Amino acid sequence: MVKPIVVGAHYGLKDWLTQRLTAVAMALYTLILLAIAGYHGGIDYAFWQALFANSAFRVATLLFGLALLWHAWVGMRDIWMDYIKPTALRLTLEMLTVVALLGYAGWLVDILWGGR
Amino acid sequence: MSSIERPAPKPRPVYLNLARIRLPVPGLVSILHRISGAGLFLVGVPLLLYGVQQSLASPESFESLRAAAATPLAKIVLIGLLWAYLHHFCAGLRYLLLDVHQFIDLKPARQSSVVVLIASLALTVLIGIRLW
Numbered sequence: 001m002v003k004p005i006v007v008g009a010h011y012g013l014k015d016w017l018t019q020r021l022t023a024v025a026m027a028l029y030t031l032i033l034l035a036i037a038g039y040h041g042g043i044d045y046a047f048w049q050a051l052f053a054n055s056a057f058r059v060a061t062l063l064f065g066l067a068l069l070w071h072a073w074v075g076m077r078d079i080w081m082d083y084i085k086p087t088a089l090r091l092t093l094e095m096l097t098v099v100a101l102l103g104y105a106g107w108l109v110d111i112l113w114g115g116r
Numbered sequence: 117m118s119s120i121e122r123p124a125p126k127p128r129p130v131y132l133n134l135a136r137i138r139l140p141v142p143g144l145v146s147i148l149h150r151i152s153g154a155g156l157f158l159v160g161v162p163l164l165l166y167g168v169q170q171s172l173a174s175p176e177s178f179e180s181l182r183a184a185a186a187t188p189l190a191k192i193v194l195i196g197l198l199w200a201y202l203h204h205f206c207a208g209l210r211y212l213l214l215d216v217h218q219f220i221d222l223k224p225a226r227q228s229s230v231v232v233l234i235a236s237l238a239l240t241v242l243i244g245i246r247l248w
Contacts, residue, residue, distance in 0.1 A: 045171075045179075072157040111172065
């Protein structure tokens with residue numbers, strides 16, 4: 001009897017590239033945000049509010065968030081694959097990770113465009 | 117029949133005792149990259165989202181968030197997350213350099229991993245002191 005082995009295939013290179021591209025995107029966003037804060041000399045409520053009122057900044061923040069969540073998915077799945085051997089438990093953890101990531105994405109959209 | 121006696125095979129380890137493995141520095145940086153990444157996802161992302169939400173909701177919630185972040189417990193958590201971010205950032209930068217074949221040889225690879233370890237700790241201390 002063939003034992004089914006629940007692992008995917010052929011996603012290695014794509015995931016490797018994903019981790020690099022999302023990492024560079026997040027690093028750029030981090031440096032830009034630090035530069036904005038540094039240029040303004042710190043962050044107070046009025047400035048913070050004005051920053052998020054700018055739709056270009058909101059879109060950039062959304063892209064940062066999506067890059068982060070995609071990056072976290074690849075990383076967390078690698079961790080579950082490497083350390084959690086029982087298939088049912090691993091798939092459960094992977095599913096919970098996906099649910100959390102989608103929930104976080106929704107939360108982020110709500111923060112950015114939910115209307116305050 | 118050959119008269120040469122083959123040496124008896126050494127028993128192979130059936131499991132690895134993590135406490136007895138002497139991890140080389142690149143290995144330490146690698147496992148810390150994983151641990152910091154998991155910490156950033158499990159603790160950092162929800163805290164970040166909550167923080168951004170509270171900081172934008174109203175001037176009052178902005179100030180109460182600032183006050184909550186100033187408690188010693190919050191500062192310890194935040195400095196832990198700061199280290200996780202910096203280590204993950206620096207170690208990730210090193211992996212990008214390895215990808216383009218920099219520091220590939222054993223010695224440079226070891227040296228760059230020491231640089232990552234020390235730089236992220238030093239940056240954590242420097243920024244941590246400023247924020248505390």
